[in-house]
Amino acid sequence: MSEWKARRFWTSAEVSEVSEGFGIALDGRPVKTPAKRALVVPTRGLAEAVAAEWAAQEAVVDPLSMPFTRTANAALDKVAVQRREVADMIAAYGDSDLLCYRAAQPAELVTRQAAQWDPILDWAETALEARLSPRTGVMHAPQTSEALERLSARVHALSVFELTAFHDLVSLSGSLILGFAAAQDLQKIDALWDISRLDEIWQAEQWGKDDEAEAAAAVKFQAFQHAKVVFDLSNSAF
Structure with a gap:
């Protein structure tokens, strides 16, 4: 059986300013971490780097091509706790x-x-x-x-x-x-x-x-x- 892979479902990835910092929204829907926390980073620059990775995904999402997203997930799901x-x-x-x-x-x-x-x-x-x-x-x-x-x-x-x-x-x-x-x-x-x-x-x-x-x-x-x-x-x- 082939491994299931997430497919791109969005047309735009944008930075959204929130009370805790800066989030990333896919067609207006906030991105969450694997642990279902809001993916919110402390600066606009970092948020833009994350958003660019989501925008660059093609038909199938490749997590290995998203180092900023992986780092943000690690910060929120592992280091923060x-x-x-x-x-x-x-x-x-x-x-x-x-x-x-x-x-x-x-x-x-x-x-x-x-x-x-x-x-x-x-x-x-x-x-x-x-x-x-x-x-x-x-x-x-x-x-x-x-x-x-x-x-x-x-x-x-x-x-x-x-x-x-x-x-x-x-x-x-x-x-x-x-x-x-x-x-x-x-x-x-x-x-x-x-x-x-x-x-x-x-x-x-x-x-x-x-x-x-x-x-x-x-x-x-x-x-x-x-x-x-x-x-x-x-x-x-x-």
Whole structure:
């Protein structure tokens, strides 16, 4: 039996301003999330991105072609109902941040990690008022409670939609600090992505590229870029 697929039934997808923000209407009928909540987003820009996805659908609706809609659904149906737990999970990355775990050798890799990662930790000390310290090896060594509490407070201060996008910025990069760096435009998003993949890039330089790994990384980079766009459209304010 073939899988049932939703078919387009509307002629127009438009943004509608409502008391809670901005909704999307299909021929005047409000769009709802899979959990039957009203699909309402915080800014017109984000609503327009969602509406454009609905307008672009053809005879059969393809959810995979609707990343803004999927993100909005996740924010409303998942993150909003467990906001504290999600924020705690994201903040926990600070205690095992990618930028803090350094190689002991070879010297070239050690030097490259210090050159690319130290300046971002220095930036975080000033911009985020939290100093994370690097260590050699992969064994966990906790950061100071003061630094972690300050980072956690910043994560918890994010709105639901910011938090949804921020989750991907952090989880895809493996770094809470890089997530904040992306959110605050410390560097271009592609440069920050390369910084998060420093070890993989170095390995590829030594042994050659793995096509399957490169393809997987490209998919993740696309998601990383999307998360940054959603964060910006959610009207971020630190």
